[in-house]
Amino acid sequence: MIMSKAIIQIDANNFYASCEQMIDPSIKGKGLVILSNNDGCIIARNSEARKMGIPMGKPYFKLKNKLNQLNINVRSSNYELYGDISNRLMQLLRKNCEELEIYSIDEAFATIKRPSNKYLYQWGSELRGLIYQNIGIPISIGIGDTKVQSKIANHIAKKIKKNSGLFDISIIENKDYFLSQIRIDEVWGVGKRMSEWLRIRGIHNAKDLRNMSSMKLREKYGIVGIRIQRELNGEKCIPLQVKQPDRKEICISRSFGYPIDSLAELKKAIAKFVISGSQKLRKYNQSTSMITIFTNTSHYSEGFFKSEAKAKLEIPSDDTITILKPCLELTNKIFKPYKKLIKAGIIMSNLQSKKYQQNILFNIQDVKQEIKRNKLNKIIDSINTKNGRETLNWSSSVLDKEWSPRRNKISTFKTTKIESIPIIFAN
C-alpha cells in the first residue's frame, strides 16, 4: 500500500565541497578535500577526490604528500560560508514542501502529499533543478513511508546513476532487492558497535535487519533497535520535528594550533569559549545554570591527561561576565603544570528558556546591574553580528596568534563579508 503522505529526505551532495566549488568555479572538476578545524582531519571531499582513493576522517598530515601528488585542492573548513548557504537552501525547501524538519547543516526531512497518480518524480526533479539554479548546489532526494526508509532511498538515489539523484522506495512493491543492497552499517541509527553485534549474528543488510527476531533485537538494543526495525518495515516510529526544539546544552571546544602549558593561556582560551557560548545563549533566548569546563593532552602521546570541573549558577544566566567569573576560578582547578594541553572547552547545560524564567533578584542594586549588563550584551552582540565576529572583544580572551586553531587554507567569505564580494566590471 502506498501512503498518501510521503516522507522526503533531502541532502546536499558533498555539501562542504559543493559550497567551496560554488564560490570558486576554478576548482570545479578537480579533486577537492575540506579539513576539520585546526586543519586536522579530512572531513569532506568531492567525488573526484573520492574516486582517487582519498579516505574520510583521516589526519591531513598523513595524506599531505598524496594530495600534493594527485594535485588535489585543499581547503580549511569555512563554517560561516556553509551556514549561510545552508540557510538559503532551507528557505527554498520550506517554500516547496509541506512540513520541514531541518536535521543538520546539509540535511532535511519533509512531507509532501502524493498526487493522484502517486508519482513524485516530477516534483522531485523540479525541486532539484530549482535548488541548483538558485543556489548552485546539487541535492539528492529519497522518498519513503518513514524516515529510515527515506534515508535508504536517498542512499540508493546517490548510488545508482540512472536515478539521477532521486529515488522513491514506497512505490516499489517488493523492496527486498533494494533493502538487501544496503549494508547493515549504512542503515540510519546503526553505528559501529551495533553493526558488529548484528554481523556476528548473520545480519548483514537492511533486509536481514527487517526480518530478524524482534525479541533478540529488543533484548540487546531495547526501544532504539525496535524503532529502526519497524521503520524499515514502513511503520512510522520517529516523528518529524517540525518545530526546532530548544537546545539542551551548548558545547564550545577547540584544539589549539600548538600545545599550551600555562595557566594564563588556558584562561584566555576558556574566556573565549565563554564569550561565544553566552552569545549563543542570548541568540537562542536561553540561560544556563550549570557549566562544565574541561581540558586534555593529546591522546596520541604518553601519559594522557584530562580534567574537568563544574559549577552551578544560583541564578540561571546568559550574561558573559556572570558566567565568566566562576569559569575562570574553575580553570585553576583543571590546570596542571607541565601538561601539554592541546584542547579545552566548555559545556553549558541545564539550559532554560528565558521566557519562563523567574528572576530572583534580591535587591535594587542587582536589578540595576542586570539591566545594565543586558544592555551592554545587546550592544556588543549587535555590533559583532553586523561587522563580523570579534569586532568587539573582551581583553581576557585575546588569543595569542600561534595557538589559535590553524585555518591556513581558508576560502574567502564571499557571501558573508561585504569586502570579499567579488567585484564585477560592466562595460
Place this chain on the structure above:
DNA sequence: TCTGGGGTCCTAGGACCC
C-alpha cells in the same frame, strides 16, 4: 610540529525519600 566539533537519546546505577 601534525589526529575536528557539536549535538541527542537511552540506560544503568546511585542517592534519596516515604
Place this chain on the structure above:
DNA sequence: TCTGGGGTCCTAGGACCC
C-alpha cells in the same frame, strides 16, 4: 542467620548522528 519496596531524580557513560 535474617536488613522492604517503590518511586523519582540525577549523573555518567555509551552509542549514535552529521
